Amino acid sequence: MEMQKQSNGNHHGDFAHLEGGVKPEGEKFLPQKSNGTKTPQFTDFEGKTSFGMSVFNLSNAIMGSGILGLSYAMSNTGIVLFLILLTCIACLSSYSIHLLLRSAGIVGIRAYEQLGLRAFGHPGKILAAVIITLHNIGAMSSYLFIVKYELPLVIQAFLGQTSTSEDWFMNGNYLIIIVSVCIILPLALMKHLGYLGYTSGFSLTCMVFFLSSVIYKRFNIACPLEAFGNFSVNSTIPEDTCTAKFFTINQETAYTIPILAFAFVCHPEVLPIYTELRNPTKRRMQNIGNLSILGMFVMYLLTAIFGYFTFYENTEAELLHTYSKVDPLDTLILCVRLAVLVAVTLTVPVVLFPIRRALLQLLFPEKPFHWIRHIAIAVCLLFAVNLLVILVPNIRDIFGIIGATTAPSLIFILPGLFYIRIVPKDQEPMSSRPKVQAACFTALGFIFMTMSLTFIVLDWMSGVKRSGGGH
Template identity: 80%
Template sequence: MELHKISNGHHDYVPVEDGFEPEQEEFLPHKDDGLNKSQFKDFEGKTSFGMSVFNLSNAIMGSGILGLSYAMSNTGIIVFVILLTCIAVLSSYSVHLLLKSAGVVGIRAYEQLGKRAFGQPGKILAAVVITMHNIGAMSSYLFIVKYELPLVIQTFLGKHSNTGEWFLNGNYLIIVVTICIIFPLALMKQLGYLGYTSGFSLTCMVFFLGSVIYKKFNIPCPFEEFGNSSINATLEADCEGKFITINQQTAYTVPILAFAFVCHPEVLPIYTELRNPTKRRMQSVANTSILGMFVMYLLTAIFGYLTFYGNVESELLHTYSKVDPMDTLILCVRLAVLVAVTLTVPVVLFPIRRALLQLLFPEKPFHWARHITIAVCLLIVVNILVISVPNIRDIFGIIGATSAPSLIFILPGLFYIRIVPTEDEPMNSRPKIQAACFTAVGFIFMIMSLTFIALDWINGENRSGGGH
């Protein structure tokens, strides 16, 4: 999710060298004992509790929020609430495992925890998973541009339907936006100032939530067809929320929810910036942020679903245009979301490039050729992915079924098992057993989700998504 997973300065970490003495409760000692032994002294924590909550909330908030109503329509209200609650609780426990592991070895970077746990292969694995997830996030943002920008232009031109001009073709528009806006920003050496877009992103999503709630009481059901709308006139019986629904699209629910709660690569950088940083204080920051996003996600899903019921699409904003493409309020929401996601893409690209440089050229100084080449290659890959994939649900599904379980469940559990000394917690101790079970749950979620998604593709069922 941030829109996606950004906060001002969160990725500007410096790898920690081996040899630091293990810390206990405090990750960043905030009092000088006179011996000048403060770890990461140059990053002395100065961020307040409230601002840390705001930053982590931005890290959690993502484009996944646009798919939650669709997820509810394919599970029913009761099943969705249970799954959302479980994912939120498990995300909080996952943060606990990360903080405990980081507290043992004094490391504040996800990749460095991987290196401490499994050596260089662990660092590579963590970097690859984070890269996959961020590429998925970039793709989801450009997918929003692909399907929302043509509708915005269409509305400004007073057209009720797409008449086929190139500037109403989403595939052309994402290329134009990438070249004219995203690429120049991605070339900058420092993107710190773009961290301010995280505040705009969160404000945008609050505006989005308010609009969803408002429109619930202003869009009548049964629906009436509007022009060439693909939302068909419905019967009164179709305007009742279902408490339990199971179908083949239900397989996408857990990945969509997991995608919406990933913030774990940003937890440790936020931890280091926290004033008076203790594990308990940072856990409170995480719990508060996750609870806030849980409430926001739940309200968005419920009111979006109870507006469109079975007609809700995998990208909620796109659904509103099927009722009234000229709606001024939804046009404002679209514009806000489009600006936010466009400015977020280069920020999400930045840590991917940094991870690739560390893996491929760890000893090389900064060079413009490498800097530009990696940005160009990443943007080309993401554009091809967005043009080729017909549905944003597929991006949420695949990334949510692979990188999200890895970042939330599998890697934190494995790090905890490997890093926490057996002298402190033997393998048969309750915390280690819980961590092992937590990791196993991640593998089960990943395998089940990928299996059901593959079966859905093989069966070639009709999809009601943003691309149709």
Template identity: 80%
Template sequence: MEMEKLSNGHRAAVPTDDEVPQEDQIFLQHKDGPTKTPQFTDFEGKTSLGMSVFNLSNAIMGSGILGLSYAMSNTGIVLFLFLLICIACLSSYSIHLLLRSAGVVGIRAYEHLGMRAFGHPGKIIAAVVITLHNIGAMSSYLFIVKSELPLVIQAFLGQTSGSDDWFMNGNYLIMIVTACIILPLALMKHLGYLGYTSGFSLSCMVFFLSAVIYKRFHIVCPLEVFANHSVSAEVSGDACATTFFTVNQETAYAIPILAFAFVCHPEVLPIYTELRNPTKRRMQNVGNVSILGMFIMYFLTATFGYLTFYENTEAELLHTYSKVDPLDKLILCVRLAVLVAVTLTVPVVLFPIRRALQQLLFPGKAFHWPRHIVIALCLLCVVNLLVILVPNIRDIFGITGATTAPSLIFILPGLFYIRIIPTEQEPINSRPKIQAACFTALGFIFMTMSLTFIGLDWTSGEKRSLGGH
């Protein structure tokens, strides 16, 4: 899941010359002394290459995986694969830009790169974008609770259809879960132990993928339930046909969903900090392997989910299974695992937001319990309100994936690279900086097109039959 993993209490260490890229050895200097080798960290990283891959994979993995089958149903297999490859490659290049920029100035935090590139406004912009993205991530997690918890309660009660009881209302349930579980955890001063839930979260998603593959061979198309209860009165002859390339009104959400699923960039530098013998090449390998692993997992999940429900795939895949067999024990176990994982992840994601807000609004202030509590309460109230008002998890994936995701993947890394890499080393008309400028422009184009198409979909007035409710 999207969460930050930082270590404390390590010893100071100075990397050897062969561990520090050449561009790292020319910058930071003592005011009255010789050149000092810049460091990515003030302590010695002890995390192995394999564990760093695991940590970054957890940072990439998130609720976006639940929307990938829906994206494939509105693009077709071939177009989806092409888009997935493009987003994965661009994410890897974005990590390269961040590592090069951080290597020059010895900085290990995303918002501090903004400070180095554009001064205080750059730090504010980076912190705000990260905050908004994490709010979107928290909203997507709570939306899963809103849509899945009533189905779990329904299954435990042995009911095959919903009821009007208050405990079957997702809006009430997210408020109860927030007040009883998330808020007490979010009010703690330190939340380090919940970092262990990252392993559980990844295990849940592997379990989810296994269930999706298994159910593909046990759910027969055409789906009579959809034929009886869908908006259409009858199932068309193409309801179970595999589509390799298609474009429709819902295709506008495909790229934002994919971008949302690959955002991990605020966590790249903290993980780099903890890497044993940190070099740009080793960390780039960590990024490439993590992205490749998630690429395979994403493609398998999207493909088998799509080949199970075809055009009837909903924006939140788990919710689609309830239309076939609400009492299915395997899917019930998957739901419970995912619900526990996302619920425990919400307070972890909230902590970086609160820290960013405290740095922006109360810089230099010592820890203060009333301020600590009020910020947590306000954030959770805002997120709950968003989840209650937003009718579809697709909208959360779409808006977050169309705004903060391209900012974190495309726009800010490209701008940081152009501003931070010295012109003496790479002139503004050099190929690397032209590539970074094109990368940044691609981010603006992607954001503009996605928001335009999503806006057209919202204003079309057509009834949305796909969703997690």
């Protein structure tokens, strides 16, 4: 999406003159007045989304299936180590948004892929588009995994059945196709992301209900948990079975950083939300990012603590699945399942938008908006994701691999590299503090990626899988 040029030859939308200097933080990214008339700087959309709706959209982009794995992550790190890691990832995500907004403000580019083009040429554009596509496909897959495994249980409970029948409407593979066609596809066909603010707000409300239920259940599920089959009638229950651990290191700890990184990635959505923001400035968008991350930090921490304090070492990779072992027909958990299903279903269209934008930037960079392309890409993406969810057996593997590769790239590596390459050297030389910080930030991303992938591969090679590691 290039900056528009007026037919009279005046390049009101051309930000080339800014390459020699950095715009002040408070200056508007999209100048609102030009010769007394309002001039939008992008050809496809003029920002009309309110601050509140933008917070809903970005919060919804941050929060998704990752919240279901946080109690599991805490059980494999301990409370203190988890809190340290969660705080660090949240702060680093906020700093990453700052780097993206500074880079975008200099060259007037609102697309992640176009920042890659500006920083590294065509290879940078391809790399950014591929990473965004892979990450968001992984995110969409994890959401549909929840639909695949939880919706049959909800239907089963409503029908009063105690065992899964062979009926087609109890088959998760059929159900994700139906949900994709009837709910996700119509929302994904909307022209602009800002229109999804209302569904994002409703999705967040559902997740608040999920958190409230997790807190309530903490005080209504007794420990020890005989439902997990770890103890016989005459066996001696270990003293630390229901004891919270402050520090824990085990083989599953390898998945903690990827799960946390996966849970905070929203960066492909930042610039599209920025562009559609009413009265956009870098400070205003940074406040949206900070508020969204803070809200999700609080929700993540509370969910992890109360989920872990309910099941302790029996916590599984997908928290709802852990509750189902205690009482499969519990009414509250049934309502929670339904709320989470609604939330993740409404999040899928928000995540699909950046993938479609990345593919359009990659395949049709100079083409104007066309409904056929818009619809065709959405249909193809949903088809591919449905196929992936049907074929891949374990949600933890998606959390691990996506969190260990694309998440560090989007949070740490690419924003740092973009900042280093795009901010002019005469304004900030490589020896300047901001550039050194960005370089360290990038290096940290490579370290996270290497460590996480190494531990995950070693875990796979060992062949040891924790019970209940996922569906």
